[in-house]
Amino acid sequence: MSVTVVGSVNEDVLIAVDRLPGRGETVVGRSSTRAPGGKGANQAAAAGLLGPGVHMVGRVGEDPAGDRQLAALAGSRVNVSRVHRTPGLPTGTATIPVEEASGENLIVVVPGANDALTPADADVEPVHRADVLLLQLEVPVETVLAAAGAAGGTVVLTPAPPRSLPRELLDRVDVLVPNEHELVQLAGAAPAERTPAELAGLARGLGVRAVVVTLGSRGALVVPSDGGPVLLQEPPAVGVVDTTGAGDCFTGALAQGLAGGQDLRGAVRYAVAAAALSTTGAGARGGLPGDDEVRAVLPRVPPAAEVA
Known part of the structure; x- marks a missing residue:
């Protein structure tokens, strides 16, 4: 089984704060820490720690941050032979204030070398032969579209950061993985509290x-x-430290589940367990679990409930 990720590679700057700032407000941080990040690289690292055969396609700068990010991915069992150095551009960065009490965060991204990832970069063997291809929107849309067109397996897209997507891209996606806010924006709906059934209506x-x-x-x-029942899969209870990157861990785990032959329902059950465990450590990758840890917690995952 194999998973290939085409996407962003960033260096995160995590800032611990007592509370997140409001618009126009200044708060004082308690500490600042550098950590590996980028939605694409986070998904690849999560998938790599959960199973073999993970490849990353992306770009970094010719700088120390690029060195650190390549080493971090390789340390998560990710093949980085298709992550290219980019002269004249820095490795992408993300600044992330994290509220210490709740683990909630805000994220501001500067793309850097990620913006130089081309359609030709994505038309490569690891994309062609992957059982599952993971895509996000922190690299140019034309590159995402090219990767989806070159894929030979299941295409999974996280539509983040949210933007208008061409119909041609959506037609090539097998599993779309938005959060609630991204779904509402894609559907062109007004922000509001919605029931799971209402969210399912927007999704369909x-x-x-x-x-x-x-x-x-x-x-x-x-x-x-297939028009079957909509399911709400709750996660197991854990002690949350930091929610940064939990969505990326979810998607990386979902890809490994699908690549390993699980159906969508089983892969989601596996993914919510992995994502929950990922929140027990600091940073986007500090709590990423291995397969044994996820399987140990699976018995504590509640049964999925049908949504009326």
């Missing part, structure tokens, strides 16, 4: 084969492609 209106909506501490909503 997108015309994508299958949609899995991540709901943070509430788990994930599974809207299958």
Whole structure:
């Protein structure tokens, strides 16, 4: 089985704060820490720690941050032979204030070398032969579209950061994995509190084969492609330290589940367990679990409930 990720590679700057700032407000941070990041690289690292055969396609700068990010990915059992050095551009960065009491965060990304990832970079053997291809939107959309077109396996897209997507791309996606806010934006709906059934209605209106909506501490909503019942899969209870990167861990684990032959329902159950465990450590990768840890907690995952 194999998983290939085409996407962003960043260096995160994590800032611990007592509370997140409001618009125009200054707060004083308690500490600042550098850590590996980028939605694409985070998903690849999560998948790599959970199983073999993970490849990353991306770009970093010719700088120390690039050195650190390549080493971090390799340390998570990710093949980085298709992560290219980019002269004249820095490795991407993300600044992330994290509220210490709740683990909630804000994220500001500077793309750097990620913006130089081209369609030609994505038309490569690891994309062609992957059982599952993971995509996000922190690299140019034309590159994402090219990767989806070159894929030979299941295409999974996280539509983040949210933007208008061409129909041509959505038609090539097998599983769309938005969070609740991204789903609402993609559907062109007004922000509001919605029930799981209402969210499922928005998801089916997108015309994508299958949609899995991540709901943070509430788990994930599974809207299958075959018109079958919508399921709400809650996660196991854990002691949350930091939610940064939990969605990326979810998607990396979902990909490994699908690549290993699980159906969508089983892969989501596996993914909510992995994502929950990832929140027990600091930073986007500080709590990423291995397969044994996830399987140990699976008996504590509640049964999925049908959504009326």
